[in-house]
Amino acid sequence: MENMLSAKGLCKTYVVNKYSNNVLRNIDFELAEGEFVTIMGPSGSGKSTLLYTISGMDQATAGDITFLGKSYAGMKDREMAKLRLVSMGFIFQQMYMMRKLCILDNIILPGYHAGLEERKKVREDAEVLMRRLGIIEIADNRITEVSGGQLQRACLCRALINRPKVLFADEPTGALNSKAAGEVMQELVKVNRDGTAILMVTHSARVAAASDKVVYLMDGHIEGEITLGKLADEADLTQRERQLNKWLMDQGW
Ligand SMILES: Nc1ncnc2c1ncn2[C@@H]1O[C@H](COP(=O)(O)OP(=O)(O)O)[C@@H](O)[C@H]1O
Numbered sequence: 001m002e003n004m005l006s007a008k009g010l011c012k013t014y015v016v017n018k019y020s021n022n023v024l025r026n027i028d029f030e031l032a033e034g035e036f037v038t039i040m041g042p043s044g045s046g047k048s049t050l051l052y053t054i055s056g057m058d059q060a061t062a063g064d065i066t067f068l069g070k071s072y073a074g075m076k077d078r079e080m081a082k083l084r085l086v087s088m089g090f091i092f093q094q095m096y097m098m099r100k101l102c103i104l105d106n107i108i109l110p111g112y113h114a115g116l117e118e119r120k121k122v123r124e125d126a127e128v129l130m131r132r133l134g135i136i137e138i139a140d141n142r143i144t145e146v147s148g149g150q151l152q153r154a155c156l157c158r159a160l161i162n163r164p165k166v167l168f169a170d171e172p173t174g175a176l177n178s179k180a181a182g183e184v185m186q187e188l189v190k191v192n193r194d195g196t197a198i199l200m201v202t203h204s205a206r207v208a209a210a211s212d213k214v215v216y217l218m219d220g221h222i223e224g225e226i227t228l229g230k231l232a233d234e235a236d237l238t239q240r241e242r243q244l245n246k247w248l249m250d251q252g253w
């Protein structure tokens with residue numbers, strides 16, 4: 001697998017009231033094409049900050065990040081925004097969708113915005129995605145008229161509308177019950193099987209067990225990593241979760 005996204009010597013310092021907080025300390029990280037990597041670690045260890053800097057949503061204090069062979073350094077804001085819109089997808093714990101639009105229109109919006117396809121095609125793609133994720137029946141609903149699990153799957157559809165090379169997911173199941181979390185996780189596995197790389201943050205060993213590799217972040221640096229390889233089946237998941245839990249205990253989880 002070829003490296004698609006890479007960070008070298010990545011540092012992020014927040015200065016609040018003249019006090020410097022070194023949130024990321026000299027991180028080297030690589031994500032290969034089609035790879036599914038999970039970041040775990042205690043609250044405040046810098047997981048979200050790592051996700052935001054590596055996706056170009058937030059600027060690093062030091063270090064170099066390259067995506068598809070192009071360095072973020074010197075990239076104009078507009079260029080970065082376009083790159084994110086076209087090549088990256090995002091889902092978060094608390095999802096933000098437009099209240100005044102129905103679910104289908106929310107999913108379509110970034111597709112229209114990117115303008116890569118004709119509007120009719122974007123609409124068709126959105127419907128295909130909704131069918132695939134089993135939520136076509138909520139196409140005309142408002143966001144207040146669906147369950148948390150349905151909304152998160154809708155957010156996943158929206159994140160995938162421009163066929164991104166990589167999906168960033170910050171605690172995508174954090175607000176869901178375990179059944180809905182399991183369903184969203186299964187969808188992520190499918191998305192990854194279809195070729196989209198995923199960089200995810202989660203607190204759940206069960207959810208993390210679906211990924212190829214887990215890195216453990218502690219006080220802003222990578223303490224360890226474990227390679228699980230591609231998930232075979234549901235039974236495999238239980239065994240991997242056990243393996244991961246043991247490893248996490250060793251990391252001081
Ligand atoms: N915008 C910000 N300004 C100042 N400090 C921040 C900001 N975002 C995060 N931090 C600090 O960075 C540290 C890591 O935060 P975060 O990346 O959200 O951790 P995690 O996702 O692992 O819980 C925390 O100490 C947090 O207070």
Ligand SMILES: [Mg+2]
Binds near residue numbers: 047048049170
């Ligand atoms: Mg976080």
